Amino acid sequence: MPALDWHKTFNLAARLANQMRLLKRPITAIPFLFGGILMMSCGRSATINETTTFTHIDSLTDTYLSLQDTLLYSWNVLVKDEQEKVDAMEKALHQLIQMPVPEKSQLVTLQSRLQQLKQLRITQKTLTNPYVVEEYDFATSSLVAEIVALSESNTVLMQNKNLSTLIEKIKIAEQHTPLFRSGYDSIAFLFNAFLEKNESSLKQIDKSGAIEKKPLFSGVAGK
Numbered sequence: 001m002p003a004l005d006w007h008k009t010f011n012l013a014a015r016l017a018n019q020m021r022l023l024k025r026p027i028t029a030i031p032f033l034f035g036g037i038l039m040m041s042c043g044r045s046a047t048i049n050e051t052t053t054f055t056h057i058d059s060l061t062d063t064y065l066s067l068q069d070t071l072l073y074s075w076n077v078l079v080k081d082e083q084e085k086v087d088a089m090e091k092a093l094h095q096l097i098q099m100p101v102p103e104k105s106q107l108v109t110l111q112s113r114l115q116q117l118k119q120l121r122i123t124q125k126t127l128t129n130p131y132v133v134e135e136y137d138f139a140t141s142s143l144v145a146e147i148v149a150l151s152e153s154n155t156v157l158m159q160n161k162n163l164s165t166l167i168e169k170i171k172i173a174e175q176h177t178p179l180f181r182s183g184y185d186s187i188a189f190l191f192n193a194f195l196e197k198n199e200s201s202l203k204q205i206d207k208s209g210a211i212e213k214k215p216l217f218s219g220v221a222g223k
Helices: 004-020 030-042 053-097 104-119 128-153 162-199 199-204 217-221
Strands: none
Touching: 053 104, 053 128, 053 162, 053 199, 104 128, 128 162, 162 199, 162 217
8 A cells, every 4th residue: 555645644634524523514424534534645655755854753743743633523523422412311301201201110210221321431441342332332322212212102292392302412413423433433543554654753752652542443343
């Protein structure tokens, strides 16, 4: 594979991160956009002419920090979406429990499960543990399915504007999850490839040894 032009690669990554800021628009194209980084970058050879060690290290530092910022942004977008989904579920259950529904005991159980879910957190550290991710995903998807089904099965309930809006938010946030994860993985893959290619030079940038590859959701799923 031809060498990646990291300056052009980052510019593409930054543009794609900006696309994520506009994610109230159609989201189905996100995986293809992130995939485009690799196809466009791999098709070009490096064109930067580093004439001294200083300019080479300076260039690597700039690219490293820029990729790191883009990676952090994509992670924060993912986390924010998950939090909004949990908040919407909590508000929906609060609405439902105040309505004249026969499933009061089921609602109490759902509230208890939601509180347990809030204790689970996927971080870049816990992402390396497939059991944590699996437990979180199962707890989330089952709660989403049951809350949505309980609400939509009763047409009278769905006439409540607040509830119907919350249910729609939950469904949209759930659709975002795999797309945001795919976006994060694409940036993390580029970041890791950059570290691997420039490992020896990057040691001059950070002598603490704190520079390390980032885990991927796709890597966890394959375990």
